Amino acid sequence: MAPLFKEIAPGLNRPQREEAVIQFWRESGIFQKSIENRRAEKPFVFLEGPPTANGKPGVHHILARAMKDVVCRYKTMTGRLVERKGGWDTHGLPVEIEVEKALGLDGKKEIEQYGIQQFVEKCRESVLAYEQDWKKTTERIGFWIDMENPYITYRNDYIESVWWVLKQMDDKGLLYEGHKVAPYCPRCGTTLSSHEVAQGYAETEDPSVYVKFRDEEDPNRSYLVWTTTPWTLPSNAALAVKPDADYALVQCGAETWTLAADLAPKVLDGIDAQIVKTEKGSDLIGRRYEPLFPFAGDFENAYQVIGAEFVTMQDGTGIVHIAPAFGQDDYEIGQTHGLPTIQLVDAEGRFTKEAEPWAGVFVKDADPEIAADLEKRGQLLKSERYTHEYPFCWRCDSPLLYYARASWFIKTTAYKDRMMELNDQVNWRPDHIRRGRFGDWLSNNVDWAISRERYWGTPMPIWRCGECGETECFGSVAELKKRATNFPEKLDLHRPYIDEISVECGKCGGEMRRIPEVADAWFDSGCAHTAQWHAPFENEQKQRANYPADYISEAIDQTRGWFYSLLATGAFLYDEPAYRNCLCLELVLGEDGQKMSKSRGNAVDPWTVLNKHGADAVRWNFYTAAPPWQPRIYSEAGVAESLNKYLGTLQNMCAFFAMYANAENIDPTKNSPPVKERPAMDRWAVSRFHSTAREVFKEMEEYQITRAARALDRFVDDLSNWYVRRSRSRFWGSTDEADTLSAFATLHETLTGAALLTAPFTPFAAEEIHQNLVRSVNPDAPESVHLCSFPAADERLMDADLERAMETARRVTLMGRAARNDSKIRTRQPLSRIILGGFSEAEREAMNELTPIALEELNVKAVEWGGNLSDFAAYEAKPNFKTLGPKHGRAVQQIARAVQTADAAQLKREADKRGQARIQTEAGEFVLEPDDFTVSMRSREGYAVVSNGTVFAALDLTMTPELIQEGRARELVNRIQAMRKEAGFHVTDRIALTFEGVGDSKRAFENLRDDIMRETLAVQIDDQPKEGAYAKEAEIDGDKAALSVRRVNA
């Protein structure tokens, strides 16, 4: 007869086993079926944050994908329709940077020389260069997502939807062109959005210079100014003071200087100068000064002292150098006061020819030269170094310059309050992100600068008239086509093709051309909720049904990226948050505790570990090691541990089950007794399963993935290391058929139940169990574990009292093992009784049914309840001469005697409570501190005692000849079993035995022969080892013995 279950080959071999599962899923279209099955059910919308496929996926991508997958699988199993559209983020600076590097280009000038068209085509090629790697990795880790029909941000359809969004904003007057000062990367030649800047802060050292601006009327008088950006000084337009602050006029030699009175001591530290006068900042307003450099241009309103509230007295001199071209505050105050915007720096960050001595020099490189020049001309008070956080370009690491540049903005501040309200509706994990990092960011919201002076991106759909300057925003291809004068047959919405299209100006009839900018790539991905469907041009229903997303999960850095761009576009378009649940992931750190990165050399290739330990092990490690929102150190050792402990345990339990179910030829799904009629051990396992199912469900509903996984981990451990361990003997050769059936049914139910619970987490292992333990006996069962429903916890099968009682029984076992250990009598040697004291009547009652389990584990024949600890053990106090000696000198001898004879228990109680204990001695009363003595418990002769809190266990060590023989018999059984295994016999093989020995072993073999034969499946005893027998010498408690086993299958 064919075995019911496939016997599981030894060895974990997870990677190979997983590959087989992948093949099964692929061939049977299980993923598709898991969606089609739920077609009529309530959707659960997952929105994929699109990765960029211009590099191989790293370990942190695996983390993100594992977190996405577990929730989607879980929701599917709880009956939801979870469609999962893949996506690719394809535009933007990172892509351009990579291509630039590959082509050996440096900067925009070289790109344009190379040709925008060729450059853009290279970008297009590069963005999906690693698509195959991504697909392969995605499939290998069991992340189910539709990668055959993904949304791709560079497609015309996608771009058109993005245009539509922009047009909606334009219609509401939220799209405007401004001249704000924005962080600008001179190398990339583009402004950066605030969320891009946010990614590039780093500590850096800059010059810190104190400069003297000479008063126009009194050349000996000057204004002291502090700056960390000397390169902005040539573009100086004014000086600002705080009107209501006090300013000091100080005398140093022939010169007089003005600076804030509060800051004078600090700035002038070590300089011999006297304060001669104090005036208000308002008194200084209107005074004029000489430009710092001879090449300064002649501008109206320039070079005067103005008042500004933003001037602080925290650092510097209280007089602020104003360069409207290079700072937000500067620009704004320049607008108010009609100051010129002096801009002596070009688009590549080099000085223009007007800044004569430094024409063509990169501004940061000019800093020291500027300082030297000022010093030479006596206009430098002092120069220091200053360490502070400064923003650098997040892609190319160039220092950013704050630049007044033309840029297009979305007026997000117009609906900032609404965004904050909507954010309150989002369920963030961890929760503090809502009010903390993300809420914080929203409350400081500034208008979104979305235009980029680059090439590879969604072109801004704005055309401008060359004649009258009129601009027009187009929200669809059709609109553009209607107005275009040269609409091409083959349309590509990218630069440079789109730039060729001209439109006739509706106002003056002039030629309109597209503005050169492209949109921030964050805007692209932020429109995913709409553009992935090409809505509203098609799939409008679908789009509506899929908004908002129920679940998104990305790394924490997306608070300023995708989390924001989704919310900002979604709030505007639909007045609803774009996502209901958002799981933020933290960084994956290398073994050195540092952020994993190629440049640091601590990056790990996911494939090495996937090939070695398998995807389930990696996934399980991610779920259990730490909550995903905590930075985690990724280590292969951790993955290996997940593999051995969790997956290994599951697999071994299955192997155990399959082996014995086959050996006994039992179909556990048939004739199994109702749970209520099963032994306590079985009811306990079933109860634990349902409690765990309830807990996993509750935690998963809360997106507490780690808590859910840890609960499951505890259950599997309990099942293996308590249920199976203690039930082993019931699985074979038992004469109690009902009990055997009960054990098989219980193990089968809990194991297949565990497979269901673990399916979202470790989909491969779950599938194997399902195939082997469920499908094999029930062809009507769902084709895959992933087409099953998540197990509902059955309250009727939960027994909290029983679970508590089992905990007590396990505690007793623990104490018993400790006592055994203490007694030095090995567990194979049976003992007659254990005395358990200190347990309540209720505990005793509850444990009644369970004590045999504990006794069997401890190999003790009987339990006795009650008694006093003092009957079995004595406390002893010992003086600590090392501390007592120095304190008490010669009295130490009397104290020692008193300590040894005192009531040790009493002494200990007192010392524990008060920190000291009093003791009467012949030499009077002394105070003992806890260090002054140690208390130990010593078992009385013939007992091994362990106490734990208020309870204790005492093993009676009395030995009888019968007990000794039983011990020897068990010893012999153990040796014979080991030999069977070494000889490679199957567990069902019958054997012939030989034995030759002396002493107790010999007596045991003679007196307990039947027991030994039954245990070892021996059907006959030979006089001599026969042909083919496996023989071995053994030593048992000093007695030599010779054993042999031989297979004699009938």
Place this chain on the structure above:
RNA sequence: GGGUCCGUAGCUCAGUCGGUUAGAGCGUACGCCUGAUAAGCGUGAGGUCGGUGGUUCGACUCCACCCGGGCCCA
């Protein structure tokens, strides 16, 4: 400087509402158990629970300040 998260054993992490003696895993030494296990169990060694102060009968837990780290923002 501001916001936020964090600080518990050599390492990775638990620790519920404030409540008896702060726990696991890895590693480590010794021992035990094994007819599924690459497992399991016991006993050691290893802790000023970052620090100080406060509230409280009682603080790893709550509060304040400080120190250190990460992230974010100026």
